[in-house]
Amino acid sequence: MDADALPSATSVRLRQAGRFMLRLLEHRSFLIGSVLFFAIVACAGLADVLASDDPNRNDYAAILAGPSAEHRFGADAFGRDILSRVLYGARASLRIGVFVVLGTGVAGVFIGTVAAYVPALDGLFMRTMDGLMAFPGVLLAIALSSALGPSEFNVILALTVAFMPRTARIVRASVLVVKELPFVESAVAIGAGHARIILRYILANSLSPLIVQLTFVFAVTVLAEAILSYIGVGPPPPAPSLGNIIAEGRNYIREAPWIAFFPGVVIAATVLGLNLMGDGLRDVIDPRLRKLREAG
Amino acid sequence: MRICQRSVLFRRIALAVALGAATALASPASAQKAGGDVVFAQSSNPPSLDGMVTSSQASRNITMNMYETLFGFDENIRPMPILAESVEISPDGLTYRIPLRKGVKFHNGKEMTAKDVKASLERYRKHGATAGLLNPVTSIDITGDYEVTFRFAKPTPTFIEAFASPRAPAVIIPEEETGKDPGKINFIGTGPYKFVEYVPDSHVKLAKFADYAQDNRYKGPDGFGGKKTAYFDTITFRVMPETGARTAALEAGEIQINEQIPIPTARRLKGDPKFAIYENKTWGFLTFIINLKQAPGDNPKFREAVQVALKMEPIVGIATEGLFSLNHGWQYPGTTYDAGDIGKQWYNLGDAARAKALLAEAGYKGEPFSILTDSNIPEHNKSAVVIAEQLKAAGINAVINQVDWPTALKIRLQDTGWNGWTLVMGIEPYLGPVGVVATLVGNTAHFRQPDPQLDALYEELISGKTVEARQETFRKIQARLYELRGIIKIGDVGIAQAARSNVKGFTPFRFPRLYNVWFE
Secondary structure (H helix, E strand, O other), X not given: OOHHHOHHHHHHHHHHHXXXXXXXXXXXXXXXXXXXXXXXXXXXXXXXXXXXXXXXXXXXXXXXXXXXXXXXXXXXXXXXXXXXXXXXXXXXXXXXXXXXXXXXXXXXXXXXXXXXXXXXXXXXXXXXXXHHHOOOHHHHHHHHHHHHOOOHHHHHHHHHHHHHHHHHHHHXXXXXXXXXXXXXXXXXXXXXXXXXXXXXXXXXXXXXXXXXXXXXXXXXXXXXXXXXXXXXXXXOOOOOOHHHHHHHHHHHXXXXXXXXXXXXXXXXXXXXXXXXXXXXXXXXXXXXXXXXXXXX | OOOOOOOHHHHHHHHHHHHHHHHOOOOOOXXXXXOOEEEEEEOOOOOOOOOOOOOOHHHHHHHOOOOOEOEEEOOOOOEEEOOEOOOEEOOOOOEEEEEEOOOOEOOOOOEOOHHHHHHHHHHHHHHOOOHHHHOOEEEEEXXXXXXXXXXXXXXXXXXXXXXXXXXXXXXXXXXXXXXXOXXXXXXXXXXXXXXXXXXXXXXXXXXXXXXXXXXXXXXXXEOOEEOOOOOOOEEEEEEOOOHHHHHHHHHHOOOOEEOOOOHHHHHXXXXXXXXXXXXXXXXXXXXXXXXXXXXXOOOHHHHHHHHHHOOHHHHHHHHHOOOEEOOOOXXXXXXXXXXXXXXXXXXXXXXXXXXXXXXXXXXXXXXXXXEXXXXXXXXXXXXXXXXHHHHHXXXXXXXXXXXXXXXXXXXXXXXXXXXXXXXXXXXXXXXXXXXXXXXXXXXXXXXXXXXXXXXXXXXXXXXXXXXXXXXXXXXHHHHHHHHHOOEEEEEEEEEEEEXXXXXXXXXXXXXXXXOOOEEO
């Protein structure tokens, strides 16, 4: 018997998804977080329309100019428009965030699932992950980016390697629990193949903690990218990123505070938005917390 | 002084002494107060405190307060005797007899004699960072307890000028230290301050040398020499890489003198009576060097396009935050070897249309043009950014390769892997024409491919018998540099230094002279 063949199952799933979305939207901090985050995503996406200038155009006459009608957020030490640089810099930071989330997601799910599902590989995979986790994440990313050289791709690679072990660990823990549940036994009993059991039964039921984890990975990536750029191992100049705009502004913090201020606000808002979203997701996904909330 | 009447150098040095005595930095006699510990902040660790083995500014800042040389430059960049009494040059120009000052004490209490001088200079030949300066000297002989004699194979009229160079100073140390490897010596000199301790990444401490033998031929300090008086009990050179941290420390009073502050900060502090700001507009030359061995920079038409595309004012203006002078010349304007308007028609053009036409003529197909720069020196990386934007506007596919300073120094010594390189020549222009051109000739030429014409002109320059002859040669050199375009002059770079206003007597110079300076 194939469970998919039952039309009622699809409708049940749809109804469940609808209820889930509704609960999410009722969750105040998720709502605030997503409004904040998606507003920044929209601004970064529309950088070509919103930016008043080419983010890399130098203007000697405008160096360290304060906020004005021409330069809404002021200008930096090259006379470049901070608003434009912040918009394109946010785009770069978010792009890096998306790729790191994808990278840690795919690699973490693969390693975590294989480790939990194939006991023979568990020791090898997880001790390797433990080894990587022994280094503080950001420090590992700094070491990797300095070794690989400054480029956006290397930043993505370094942060993926740094954040993947924790994700793999969470997925493994979740898979270990789910694979012992009766519906997996049933799937084995009806003769389902390994691929089908993993994808359809185990992963589909162990992804909730992963989704929450990935919102945090996104937030930490935005911060870590800023740290890497700040110390000069991020994307190379003149490409703007939120971190390198702040790094360029740090020598003028007294004379031209706007250079570091605006990208700082954007980083703070992005990370706050993502964290609020992550909190909301966790509350809604975790049945125990949900019951507590409903009771309260 | 016993000096050969026919020597041009004698006249210059004698003049230097006479002028020095008259115009030395005389300080008001009453105000000086002894005592205290002055903290001078600088951005990097000294690579070595063995004065002769390094040409690093971070070292020179410290070592020139500890050691002294036979000859040095005076305030107006003319050679002057420091530990030497004088120099007597034979009529054929092949023998230089150099009597030494008597009664000069080393920090270990021993008196300096001709033995120490010969041993130090022989060590300089082996370990000196610019050991080539002594190449024309065939032998250094001890011709008295307080006298050495240099012998030459052929007359070298520019020898004393070159030998007086502070780049990697030929300092005099006790004979017993001279057999040791670079960096392994006890740091003993004859200067007004003596070495106490060096804690890497933190500080270097010096203390007043009570038995310092002052040079009473002068009224006060003059250039690298003159009559030096140590007022502070101790000096602390604190290593602070972060510009912002140095500024904050100065404002908080934790340091008293700051090696370099950003120009916008200098402008902000200028009105504040707690601080004294010192601006020096002739600190260095900002240059853009092209690798002549790698395409597309190997094509003269391409280089012409680069020269034509560049608008110097925004480049040097942004790189220096506004403290600069536009100068096409390869010497500071108004100095002895200033070559006038030669090459000016090529300077500060910023003509993208003409550059595009030249690129088409050069057959340029959009190959990447990699600009090497470093993250440590703001003038380097800022100018690289502006140059890249201007070259892109002219249709050159410019990309920036920003690495750290030691890596940049390594990459630029390769024939491949870079096309352009931004560099501030700090001390070279100060040393005069020989200093600048020496970096552009032979196998170590900055632009990798030696230019036979330039090499020949360099030989002509260092063997030129009179100033007039050398001036004529330098005009030809400037013309050749504008034909070759292996190095493009961007502009003259200034720096700002700052001190707390209770520091008195401080006069900015190529290194921080912390003698004849005191706390009010």
